[in-house]
Amino acid sequence: MTLTPTPPRGRDLLELRPVAAVARSRWYPGALQWAAMAVFAVVVHQLLVGPQTAHDNLGTALVWVLWWPLIPVMFVAVGRAWCTVCPFGKLSDLVRRLVGVDRPVPRFLKRYGIWIIDAQFIAITWADHVFGVVESPWGTAMLLLLLSTAVVVSGAFFTRRTFCRYLCFLGGLSGNYARTGAVALRADTDVCATCTARAVCFNGGTAAPACPLFEFPRTMDSSANCNLCANCVKNCPNDALTLTLRPPTKELWFVRPPKIEESFLAVAIMGIVFLQNVTMLSVWDDVLDRISDVSGVTSYAVIFTAAFAVAIGAPAALLAAASFVASRTAGGTLWSDFARFGYALIPLDVAGHLAHNLFHLLAEGKSVLYTALTAVGHDAHGTSTALVSTGTIQVLQYALVALGVAGSAYTAWRIARAPDGGTAPRKTATLLPYAVLVALFGALNTYLFALPMAHRM
Known part of the structure; x- marks a missing residue:
């Protein structure tokens, strides 16, 4: 339609x-x-x-x-x-x-x-x-x-x-x-x-x-x-x-026709942001060492490629699983529901991406000034590149994730209520697996942002 x-x-x-x-x-x-x-x-x-x-x-x-x-x-x-x-x-x-x-x-x-x-x-x-x-x-x-x-x-x-x-x-x-x-x-x-x-x-x-x-x-x-x-x-x-x-998020409520490739991009970004956060944690080196010990593989490229494939594949598999449950309990098909409800993840995508990038901007923002002054001949490296404290950054990250969860949950609800969403019981059955998925992704984002992250600059 x-x-x-x-x-x-x-x-x-x-x-x-x-x-x-x-x-x-x-x-x-x-x-x-x-x-x-x-x-x-x-x-x-x-x-x-x-x-x-x-x-x-x-x-x-x-x-x-x-x-x-x-x-x-x-x-x-x-x-x-x-x-x-x-x-x-x-x-x-x-x-x-x-x-x-x-x-x-x-x-x-x-x-x-x-x-x-x-x-x-x-x-x-x-x-x-x-x-x-x-x-x-x-x-x-x-x-x-x-x-x-x-x-x-x-x-x-x-x-x-x-x-x-x-x-x-x-x-x-x-x-x-x-x-x-x-x-x-x-x-x-x-x-x-x-x-x-x-x-x-x-x-x-x-x-x-x-x-x-x-x-x-x-x-x-x-x-x-x-x-x-x-x-x-x-x-x-x-x-x-x-x-x-x-x-x-209003436009996401009525996308016609939904495209599976756009929903796949949304879920892939979710996994990429997760992995970007993990690689900035001090525990990342321990994870690499553990994988190397278990597998015997010492090549960083090979290990990261495997982790990267999992990071993208796991959220996609979870969205497919939610779509399978929704299609079995409320009609429809797995791939049609995957395409429709993938858009519901975009608000949380945006929030997670913003929260991740907010760390770089606020924790390393002064580096722009320092490097600009250095480029014109001044020695201007300060002791800290942070614009605000770590605690302030984390509070802002939590707030963004909360907004993303709310936006994704509401979007999923609106998609379930769309004209082709069926009767009220079917709409509820359709929504439930995606609500659980949004809550899971939101909790994982919150947990990762609670951990100390390394600087890029």
Whole structure:
């Protein structure tokens, strides 16, 4: 079943003069894109020619202590707005303008792009631990340059921002997280029904280029692939676009049709965050030694790969088990319930990811200042990189996990109450296994954040 998209209820932010002025300005988002490109150039320069210890490198601090912890906050607050100013997206636009042949997106990418994104996210996380990407400025630079190369190739051959929509691992992550966001851009379909402008909102016009992520506002019912570039707002001759606030997680309640690959990404992120937390604990070395003693394997790469597979596979298996129980007691099928209720884990995903990154931001935040001063010739290494105490960080982490549990539990309840959820007894039987699963994941997150963690910088 496909729902007809309708404008969300609430105050249209485009009715506010400052918001409308920014959205319709010829400087938005171009000025922000060029600023991001300049910062990107500084980061890559520092990673390549600056100190080759992560503790002393400004590029490492900017990427892993500042940008990476803050990016999930942006996804929740304003959806995929980062994708508007992302230097990779601007690079793709420049390549297309100079040498692009604008071939259509291959059908293979349209069908399997999200699986490629899933694989990329898993592979990059694995490579970080096996090859030490985060701890190596050169390694971080190589990652950024490899992504830049993929962007250039995509921009040279394919139309619009094909890489951003179908190949970018961060785009896939932001697409999932943006569904929890509090801002929604939608079209008034009643106005669109009488429009004679030949889909200028999608195809582009004299006021602005085409939608970079291939979204047609008239049929758009999700924020997963809207980067708030406002091209459609500039192009629309009828002022049919609205920008409204909505309750966080609301979009997750009615995803149609649910996609198993998006639910798999959600559950994979859950396992990855768990493992990221474990590898930052002092007990991690003991775990490695124990595995080595029992198995006789001494290769860190082999041991970590096995642990990584378990970390991703176990949450997926638990979600499948919950779906099996729900399907047996309330009808439906295992995989249809896996696809539907996987979205319910996204709020807890976001909370766990935020809580994990919050440690890096607040426990190592001063390293950004220290490395910046060092980069311009000042010796500015302090005795502590922490912005607040460990106790304060843990309280904030617990609060985030609690919000994530509440958001996931409520989302699961709303999904169970959806029109195809059946009668009241069936809805309760469907919900119960997922409520237990959310409580389990929430408890595990809380336990891990209670343990002392090691610094990245």
